[in-house]
Amino acid sequence: MSNNKKVVSEITAMDEDFAQWYTDIVKKAELVDYSSVKGCMILRPYGYGIWENIQKVLDEQFKETGHENVYMPMFIPESLLQKEKDHVEGFAPEVAWVTHGGSEPLAEKLCVRPTSETLFCEHYAKTIQSYNDLPKLYNQWCSVVRWEKTTRPFLRTTEFLWQEGHTAHATAEESKAETIQMLNIYAEFCKDYLAIPVVKGQKTEKEKFAGAEATYTIESLMHDGKALQTGTSHNFADNFAKAFDITYTDKTGKEQHVHQSSWGMTTRLIGAVIMVHGDDSGLVLPPRIAPTQVVIVPVAQHKEGVLEKAAELQAEIKKYARVKTDASDKRPGWKYSEYEMKGVPIRLEVGPKDIEKGQVALVRRDTREKIFVPMEELATRIPQLLDEVHEGLYAKALAHREESTHVARNFDELKQIAEEKPGFIKAMWCGELECEEKLKEELTITSRCMPFEQEELASDCVCCGKPAKTMVYWGKAY
Amino acid sequence: MSNNKKVVSEITAMDEDFAQWYTDIVKKAELVDYSSVKGCMILRPYGYGIWENIQKVLDEQFKETGHENVYMPMFIPESLLQKEKDHVEGFAPEVAWVTHGGSEPLAEKLCVRPTSETLFCEHYAKTIQSYNDLPKLYNQWCSVVRWEKTTRPFLRTTEFLWQEGHTAHATAEESKAETIQMLNIYAEFCKDYLAIPVVKGQKTEKEKFAGAEATYTIESLMHDGKALQTGTSHNFADNFAKAFDITYTDKTGKEQHVHQSSWGMTTRLIGAVIMVHGDDSGLVLPPRIAPTQVVIVPVAQHKEGVLEKAAELQAEIKKYARVKTDASDKRPGWKYSEYEMKGVPIRLEVGPKDIEKGQVALVRRDTREKIFVPMEELATRIPQLLDEVHEGLYAKALAHREESTHVARNFDELKQIAEEKPGFIKAMWCGELECEEKLKEELTITSRCMPFEQEELASDCVCCGKPAKTMVYWGKAY
Structure with missing residues (x-):
């Protein structure tokens, strides 16, 4: 280590006020600027340059695994959004509505896409006829809009950039395999390009995507001990196919519903990079995505x-x-x-x-x-x-996550950790929504995921004491 | 030429119904699909693949000339859109308005960007202080929305994909040079990648962009003899800078307004490729952008x-x-x-x-x-x-344009050509709006551009007979 004089930075210290430190970096590193549109951010060249590097790598990996890019309209008619019951319930409260074109009111209002399952489904219903048309492996790069009350650059904004993959398959096995494949691509990308270690697992029923049979997630730990959902991959089975009547004729001539998946990563990744690697002098970029x-x-x-x-x-x-x-x-x-x-x-x-x-x-x-x-x-x-910088960043982030991952075997332990030790908490769970809700209410922690790598830490649920079914990563989350 | 049996295509013949031929190709070559959103199209993998190739080349050329990519919000508050008088008059009649977020009405309605000058101006006003901050050479790839009454895939759609460059410079000379530089890049791109010859020139006052001092254009000729505006580049001088108060301190310490440009090309280019090179068997793609x-x-x-x-x-x-x-x-x-x-x-x-x-x-x-x-x-x-295919396509398109470019020296000639010979018409013009409007009304032709390469075809205006100022390319246009 040299004796290089450390230049005093003009940003708030992390330990003093993490949220302010984050906001300072985002501004002073010239990643974003605010606009006069509430909750929307301007991605400046340096911030967008990081996103371009992320895009380039992911796009190559999607194409190598047989995916093709398309572009769907940004508007969804109200009636189309309503076709899948859970989906509309999940998204309708937070969409922006276009009600006028020019000076004319529209006959049917349109929402600005919060996500595009419904549009892909409509297209698939028209274009898929036989098993020869499957699988459909589509992806799109675009922006989506969710009307958020409180926003923070990269982490939660009214409009954000992302990619959304949407696929249709002949069988349930294939759509599940696709969902897992994409989660693995996401996890490896985080490790190999962002130098961020992630926990792979499944979301609970409470936390899964509106309309999915199962949602898989990668969760990462920020420097302040809070968790960040870093990417998700959803297996829809034939839920949407039934709602949108997407069928194909199989090899025996029988009509079947397709099985679908969707998966996405967003500019939130840049927020993760800031909060995992940054320090009191500012941003620390993993070399492979640094502009x-x-x-x-x-x-x-x-x-x-x-x-x-x-x-x-x-x-x-x-x-x-x-x-x-x-x-x-x-x-x-x-x-x-x-x-x-x-x-x-x-x-x-x-x-x-x-x-x-x-x-x-x-x-x-x-x-x-x-x-x-x-x-x-x-x-x-x-x-x-x-490469050494990359490896060093990853090792440091992994060590931090390991130090900040705690085990709770009963409610008292859980309570103490939740109150005193920022980080992930591994604890057993009975699988009941009631316990999940109780932990959220009393300890303000949520289930981050049921990790693929399970451990049997105890035999009983950390909350109710009834027999446990699963180990869960709990935590406070962005 | 081989004796290969020509497989009969299932599309309408060009000569029979050009518009139907176009629509058939767009569908049967699987470039686009229609969605349930009026006027919006779905870019399918094959159509989007062409756009990706176009993007890749243009993006490289933008970066080589010092431009950086950014991303601006898709929404513009009504008050911001109104800041430049001509601009709002030009665009307000054709924008989509977001009036509700979730179930709440918005305090101020937001339009979905029809173009982003106002957003860039707002950002520049905040981030430009001194001559050191200039030039700003920004570009963004995004979609924009214009509420069109009649739409056709690629040529005129409610939502379309494009790139929009927005730059700010210290002097009037620099913003003009930038505007011309980008027009040249567009023209060379059309020649070298799309195998499409273009005419470079300036738009008349009537046809220029809302808020610009001068609009430059490249115009190309489709197989049916109609013209297509293929790309435009606008010199704003300090018009927007004054409306948005974008100033910088020059080297002598004096406050100055910046000078700006903007320039764009869109998915319309794919429409041009179809209509310039296609034949009765379908699409003919220039090799350098073929997926x-x-x-x-x-x-x-x-x-x-x-x-x-x-x-x-x-x-x-x-x-x-x-x-x-x-x-x-x-x-x-x-x-x-x-x-x-x-x-x-x-x-x-x-x-x-x-x-x-x-x-x-x-x-x-x-x-x-x-x-x-x-x-x-x-x-x-x-x-x-x-390469031979590329050169062949270009030569054929150029020959077609030359055959279809006619000279009119007086009104009778002009009338006859306009009625009988599809294509460009070169004719002299006095510079008065009245003549332009008369030609539009009586002959349904519009001024395409005042070409950089001027010829003195006659001394008098083809319409009114008064002394001519400029040679103009006239035509029927998409």
Whole structure:
């Protein structure tokens, strides 16, 4: 670790006020701006750049697994939204309604899509005839709207960007396999690109998606010990197919209902990145989704040859990393703070002395470690260092989650942990809604998921003491 | 030209009913489907795949010229839309209004963006302080909504996908240069990727964008002789800056208004591709934006070794072209029709005899020319052939435009051409709105643009006979 002087940041300290710290980063790192539309955010170039990198990777993975992109209308007629009973009950209270086109009132009001199951179902009902048409593996990238009362950038906004996959299959087994496959892709993406460890599991009946037979989820733990639902994947079985009459003729000539899934991840992922990796100097970006992976800061740039060398290095590094140079006339200390705030993984400093020695200084954003590297080794060392940063971030996040995951065997333990120790709580549950509601009301914790990796921590429900059916991750959540 | 039997297509002939021919292609090539939302279309995988290819190229070109992507909210409060007088007059009659969120009426109604100048202006007013913050070169990919009375897939829909660039500059010269630069990028894109020749020029006062100082346009000619506005680029000068109070401090410390531009291209481009290149067998796609560039159709595929060879070829061709194999149990003739309908540029046929001879047959979609190529030459021959198809399509479209461009020197000539010869009409104009309106009313032709490449065809206005100021391209337009 170097003795590099830590530049004092202008943001609230995490431990002082986590919510304010979050808001400060979001603004000062220039990720978003507020607009005059309540609850909607502007994604500025730096914030949108992160989303573009996320999109690129996910989109490739969707395509590799046979999915195709489409685009559905943003409006849903009221009558279409109402076709599936649970679905409309879940979403109608929080949709935006278009009632006028130009100066004319509409004959039927339209909601701005909160999610597009109903549109995909209508399309599938028209286009699927025989087993030859299956599976349909569609995805779309778009924005959706949910009329939220209280909003926070990335975490809960009236409009947000996401992808929503919608698939139709011949059998129940296939739709379940698809649902699980996509959850696994999400989990691996979080690990391999966002450096965020997740718990995979199933939502309880209470927490599942409106209209689904089963909802699977990945849950991650933020720095403040609160949980974040990071991605979900829903198995609809034939629920929607029955409501929308989506059938196909099987190989024996028999009419069958299709089985469906849907799955989505959103710009909320950027909120997760901030709250898992950030520190008191600002954002800390996992290298694989960072818009800029290396920022070159020339030192004593007025001296002969410095800017030329910086340009030369940039041209070279561009071949293997996303790099930019800040040759503005701000003082180096200012620049250091700025790129720390923006969480750029590696800062490269190059000045007259470095040039003389044929070396540069590389400073890691996450550990602030500074190393001197001969210029000719950069092509090996930078990619390596980016991987090391990624691994380091993941290991740190995993250690934090492990330290913050507690086991409760009875109600007293549960109560004490819920009140005193932020984090996940693993505890057994009888499966009854009553207990879930009691825990929410008395301890303000909710069931995050019934993890795929079950443990038998005790034989009785942590709440009612009756025989337990499942281990559940509980927690306070965003 | 081979003697390949032409499979009869199931679409209306172009000459019989061009509009129906267009609608047939759009449906049968599986580009779009209609939804239950009036005027909105569903972009199916094949249609969206074309858009993705268009996006990819344009996005790269925007980034190479220094532009960054952002995302603005889809809603605009009524009061914000009203800030620029001409702009609100132009757009308010055709916007969709959100009046309720959940079950609550909104305090202020919100329109769904018909275009986002007002949102960008609001953001720029907040984030631009000094000359150091300029230029701002932003773009966004999104959908917009305009409440249209009559709609046609791609050409005019209530909701459509587009990109909208919005920039802010220190000087009038810079915003004009940006506006022209983007128009040139659009024109080159049409030529190099869509194989569509365009006329570059300026819109008249009557036809310019609501709130712009000048609108530049690229106009292309469809197969039926109607014109299509294919992309536009607007120079706002400081019109919006004054309405939204967007100022910066210049190097001398003086407060100045910024100068702005905006520019956009839409899914309408796909409509242009259909109407410029399509024929009576269906779509003809320019190779560089075709989702599939080569389709492999195995012949006598039940015979030993055929499907294996097809798979081998696919693995090889994948390295340099977008390729798929249709190994379904449909008859080859069916497959030929299907991929002709979908406009796949090259069909590769491979059967037992070809394998014996170490060759395959390549059939061009545009000319139906069939050539036999030794397998070991495919890696050279396919990319070459794709380029030849592109060049061929462009040359054909250019020839058609030239044949269909007529000169009128006086009103009688103009009248005769307008009534008898579909296409562009070049004629001189005095610059008065009155003449423009008269031509629209009496001959149903509108001014397409005042081309950058001016010619002095006559000294007097084709309509009123007064001294002419400009040569104009006139035409019937989509």
